[in-house]
Amino acid sequence: MKLYRIITGKDDSEFCHRISAALDKGWELYGSPSLTFDSARGVTICGQAVVKEVNGKTYSPEMKLGEQ
Incomplete structure (x- = not known):
């Protein structure tokens, strides 16, 4: 099974x-x-998609993708 997630956050070292x-x-x-630039907060927001191949599991909407 291939998992997909997108990680977003303020453009800073924590995001990296x-x-x-x-x-x-x-x-x-x-x-x-x-x-993108959030003019209300005055910060740049980053987004990066990531994928991961996971064997032996079946996808469920209840999965915590960040814990996989």
Whole structure:
């Protein structure tokens, strides 16, 4: 089964650490990152899709994707 998730957050080192942690857990980058500017908060928001192949499991909407 292939899992997909998108990680979003403020463009800062915490966001980069979240992506690095996902890569360390076996997730792979999927496509290019996206950026947008939140003018109400005055910050740049990043988004990065990641995918992961997981054997021996069946997808369920109750899965906590970040824990896979």
